[in-house]
Amino acid sequence: MKTTHSMLTTVLATFTLVGHALAVPSAAEIAELGNKLTPWGAEKAGNADGSIPPYTGGLTTPPATYDPARPGWRTDPFPNDKPLYTIDSKNMDKHPDKLSPGTQELMRRYPTFRIDVYPTRRTAAYPQAVLENSQANASRCTLNEKGGIADPAVCYGGIPFPIPKTGQEAIWNLFARYYGKAIEYQWTANYVKPSGEVVSPSVTNRQEASGFYSDRKPNWRGYTRTEYTGPARLRGQATYWWDMYSDLDRQAWTYSPGTRRVRLSPDLAADTPIAALGGAVLYDEAYLYDGNFDRFDFKLVGKQEMYIPYNNYKLMYADTNSPCHASKELLQANFPNPNCMRWELRRVWHIKGTLKSGQRHVFAERDIYVEEDAWYGGIHEGRDSAGKLYHMTPVGIAASYDIKAPAQGTAMSFDFSTGIYVYNALGVNGNRPVEPHSENQMTSNSLNRFILNP
Incomplete structure (x- = not known):
């Protein structure tokens, strides 16, 4: 019996290693990075009819209205852009292949x-080191048997799998989207009945950091610290x-005063x-997906073309004088004011999650549509055990042109079972690097005092 078990273990281990080997991109595919593909794996070319333009380097110069003394608050670089067309319940049937199921459900x-x-603006840009590391990661990043990064010491500083196979x-x-080393911000959570x-329900200060871009090369891929400043309770x-x-x-860890x-x-x-979002959002549906591989x-x-929120400066950085501020005309019944949302036709990667046998989760299936240039921005949708749409979370991003970081965004979430939706509004300082x-x-011991100053 021991011999049989040992032989089976060897076979399974060999199968696992072969499976990983088969997922490695070929030398010819890697050679396309920086040529037909960007260093992080997006297609440089536009689409056939020109509605998605070719990539030409992204947005690297702040507009004249940007104030360097106010880092974290980014003015709209395209204030004169006008919508090309509008899609609603009356003409949605003309765009079925480019509207996610959740977007169609809202209509x-x-x-x-x-x-x-709006016109598609390919604004994503990266520091040179991130471009170089993303290209190098194509041949040095691998996953272990749990789906984790096998060797973080050699897989760092960029997008880990610019030619993804799985x-x-x-x-x-x-997970490795580039928003800088760390960002700090205040947000006010709002949900609308x-x-x-x-x-x-809450006002918080928060800092997020990415292990991929840390000089210390830590053993964590990311951390989040949140300090509640309101309400009084x-x-x-x-x-x-x-x-x-x-x-x-x-x-x-949590500290309770x-x-x-x-x-x-x-x-x-x-x-x-x-709880800080009224219970209408799950922890692992934040940022399109923020969990592990145990359950799905x-x-x-x-890859496909899809309409998603993108270049949402008007929404994300709405000051108190703007009708798109959460205290003004943005938050209305059923959905936010459409005047404040910019949608673009983008190429997105489609990732489908299916609940594993024997596992429990409120979602039986989840679909993640993530934009190719930023590896962020897009839509997450979750279905219940009956196959019915349960949650939809569109994430609209606005590139941080001051630091060449494309992946900062703001999310809203629609709970189709209750009709509630959630929107988190940035504070007056935006999200600063x-x-x-x-x-x-x-350390957990530091949680008994405030240290953030967004």
């Missing part, structure tokens, strides 16, 4: 919902978590509803 449910389609590799590219009533509460490279484990204790918080993951099998379906926390601040 069917709400006849006044529409998307205004759903897991595409998810890792999403079907009646139009706006509820703001939450003020002083703080959370902190690391997401790890190799085993994709999340290590999380009522008990003055820091506690482990393993529930800040997977399909736990986020992910398949890379391919910062250096990651020092080592002594990256």
